[in-house]
Amino acid sequence: MTFQGSGPLDTSGVSAGGGGGGGRIAMGGGLGLVVTVVALLFGVNPGDIMGGSGSTGSQQVSADQSELQERIDSCTTIEQANSDDVCRLIATKNSLNDVWPTLMNGYTDPDMKIFSGSINTGCGAASSAMGPFYCxxxxxxxxxxxxFQELTRMGGSDGPLAQEYVVAHEFGHxxxxxxGVLAKGQRMGNDGSVRIELQADCLAGVWAQHADDGPDAMLAPLTDDxxxxxxxxxxxxxxDTIQGSGSNPEGWTHGSARQxxxxxxxxxxxxxxxxxxxxxxDDL
Structure with missing residues (x-):
């Protein structure tokens, strides 16, 4: 358990999506498909690398979107975030939007879109193969x-806070x-990308430090585990973990495991x- 209390969840700004193009990955930089896909996990701007192609059956898309919207609508209490992945996404959004206004002047709440398969975004057509992203x-x-199932297969934790870290990272973007840091980093190539991603990891840590503060905190006191x-x-x-022994730091986009x-x-x-x-x- 990470969330505490039985209060209501705020689902405003959260919606189900789907129905984008097939989500073809535009390969580049000499990277193979698997490396390209994995390197996009926690990516910043899918529009830079995605091209819409292919199609998704409209009936299936509609069914998936309808099912997801029903799951979103059913997330009514904080307690549900401890047992349902969709409710956990929403609860984490609630917590992030409680914490960040206390740390940053001018913070505005981003929207959250929960989808399956593929989706159209302001940055272009995107695919689930990209992993979570911010546009x-x-x-x-x-x-x-x-x-989250794929993350576990990659060696990540299936613990709830690990999932919440994923959300907090994207809100870091x-x-x-x-x-203005995001635009600055995007002008700097791979080095800028690494710095953007590591900063988002750091900002996720900042949220975790404050998310269990005070008697009204949504998160229960976090444990070492x-x-x-x-x-x-x-x-x-x-x-380096993803790319293995042949990993080339010059081609990194997100930073090493240690970083x-x-x-x-x-x-x-x-x-x-x-x-x-x-x-x-210069010491990342």
Missing amino acids: PSDETAYFDPSF HVENLT QIASVIQTAKAIGD RQRWFTTGYESGDPSRCDTFAT
């Missing part, structure tokens, strides 16, 4: 709940979008967003 054009974070589940997940999705663990820990231990300035150091 700055429509200020929306996108999640296919089936990603929203914070970066609001501060829960934080370890996030560290395990950060390690599993490091570029991802380090920056989440920096955010968690400090609770200070100013400690997350990955653009101010």
Whole structure:
């Protein structure tokens, strides 16, 4: 359990989606398909790399979207977030939108779209193969709940806080979008991408530090084991872990396992967003 209390969940700004193009990955940089797909996990802007092609059966898309919307609508209490992945996504959004206004002037709530298969976004057509992502054009974070099963197969934790870290990372990109860091990093190629991703990991750690503060906090006091589940997940999705022994740091887009663990820990231990300035150091 990570969420506490029996109060209501706020589902405003959360909706089901689907029906985008087939979500063809536009390969580039000499990367193979598997590496390209995995490197996009927790990516920033699918419009830069996606091209809509193919089609999805409209009846199936409609059925999937309807089912997901029913699941969203059924998430009425915080308690449900401890047993249902969709409700956990929503509860984490609620918690993030409680915490970030206390840490950042001018914070605005992003939208959340929960989808299956493929979806049209402000950044282009996207596929579940991308994993979770944030689109700055429509200020929306996108999640296919089936990603959590894939994350476990990759060696990540199936613990609830590890799933919440995924959401908090994407909301970290929203914070970066609001501060202008996201646009800055996107102009810098792979090095900028790594710094963006590590900063989002750090900002996720900042949220975790504050999310269980006070008697009205949505999260119960976090345990060492829960934080370890996030560290395990950060390690599993490091570029060097994913790419294996032939990994080339010059081709990294998200940072090594050590870097991802380090920056989440920096955010968690400090609770200070100013400690997350990955653009101010050469020691990532």
